[in-house]
Amino acid sequence: MNNYNEASQFIYTYAFREEERSLCNLEMRALFGMESPNYILKSTTKIEPSRSPFIKERIDVMYEGDELSDILAQVGQLDVGDATFKIIFVKINDLDEANKIEYWDRRAMEREIGECIDGEADMHHPDFIFGIVPFGGRWYFGPYMVGEAVWLHHVKKPRSYSTALSTRVARAVANIAVPNPEGVRAIDPCCGIGTVLVEALSMGINIVGRDINPLVVIGSRENIAHFGFEGDVKKGPIQEITETYDVAIIDMPYNLFTHATREDQFDIIKHARRCTKKLVVVTIEPIDHMLEENGFEIIDRCITKKGTFKREILVCE
Structure with missing residues (x-):
């Protein structure tokens, strides 16, 4: 993939039962030196998602901006060559209920971002998967990795x-x-x-x-x-x-x-x-x-x- 340097920021999403919250927060503090009140966390520490029983996904931040339009402007620089790609709107985010983005709107955003990338989209067996997520009042985009329940x-x-x-x-x-x-x-x-x-x-x-x-x-x-x-x-x-x-x-x-x-x-x-x-x-x-x-x-x-x-x-x- 062209135009991609090693990320220095990472977005992690979490999944846990309420009775596991205390344990999950202690693991967060150990791995990242902090905990998040929500099910999402941003850090400069890179952890393989499969290490944690609670980490669900990771985005390696490539582009960020105040609005989705800022991301659209930047992904035009992304060239995946002959490879295929897929865009995933990360459902776990910190938007409040009033601003939650519904299913069809998320799919529309995925298509809009995909149309800006120089490459071929493949929803089933892509070579690259990218994630888009709103967090902390900003938007983040980058390579997406899902954890395995090892x-x-x-x-x-x-x-x-x-x-x-x-x-x-x-x-x-x-x-x-x-x-x-x-x-x-x-x-x-x-x-x-x-x-x-x-x-x-x-x-x-x-x-x-x-x-x-x-x-x-x-x-x-x-x-x-x-x-x-x-x-x-x-x-x-x-x-x-x-x-x-x-x-x-x-x-x-x-x-x-x-x-x-x-x-x-x-x-x-x-x-x-x-x-x-x-x-x-x-x-x-x-x-x-x-x-x-x-x-x-x-x-x-x-x-x-x-x-x-x-x-x-x-x-x-």
């Missing part, structure tokens, strides 16, 4: 148990812990059957696992291999860890497979402080005092719900 492919595992994190939550937790994987070494020292490990490895995060239960260690290894990933999972308690890591992710043990007393939980946090700079912990019980007594500062938090069951996710340094 986490859905990991729901059915060879080994599982009912109290494990859902793949959707596990993926968000991995993003919260490691928003930028470059050069980061992570560990899940109470990894269970490897739900977080699978999601992290699928995103290219350098992470290892450990658990004291030999059966779940076997299950974790089997699950990782089942999805075609390679990951190191060792049997042993957190007390035996001698290396240091940039971040640790701990879903605090509480179930019948790996029962932990309050003393055990305190000991896990104490040894996490020894081997990592940053900790993201998932808990069903209040543990603020344990974290503080072991030298951690809670810098962010959220609650994730499944029916009446609640978990708290704490980000600590």
Whole structure:
């Protein structure tokens, strides 16, 4: 495609259930350093949409203007050569109800923009897809990418148990812990059957696992291999860890497979402080005092719900 330089601004749209809002906002803050009150966000940070269980679409901003006419004037510069293209009006935007653009008007805008582009439109199998979206009182246009629900492919595992994190939550937790994987070494020292490990490895995060239960260690290894990933999972308690890591992710043990007393939980946090700079912990019980007594500062938090069951996710340094 001619006349296109790497974008420096990106528009993201989001989709989540109301009970997921707190978790989604925490992931937004981790990935972008801010959150949006709406289902749309603009950032200079480039994230693959498929990384997040909540990101639906991304537009790489090529042109922008105060009015749609400003976009029409600029897209005339766009030459896709012999390739085909398609225009999508992004339905998720921040227009209020009084100014919402209805279906047929959106289609008309797509056609109007398409007529300005030097190239052939193809609604079914285009070489390029472009998006147009109103946001913050301005209009934005650029290459469009839709996210894939990668986490859905990991729901059915060879080994599982009912109290494990859902793949959707596990993926968000991995993003919260490691928003930028470059050069980061992570560990899940109470990894269970490897739900977080699978999601992290699928995103290219350098992470290892450990658990004291030999059966779940076997299950974790089997699950990782089942999805075609390679990951190191060792049997042993957190007390035996001698290396240091940039971040640790701990879903605090509480179930019948790996029962932990309050003393055990305190000991896990104490040894996490020894081997990592940053900790993201998932808990069903209040543990603020344990974290503080072991030298951690809670810098962010959220609650994730499944029916009446609640978990708290704490980000600590």
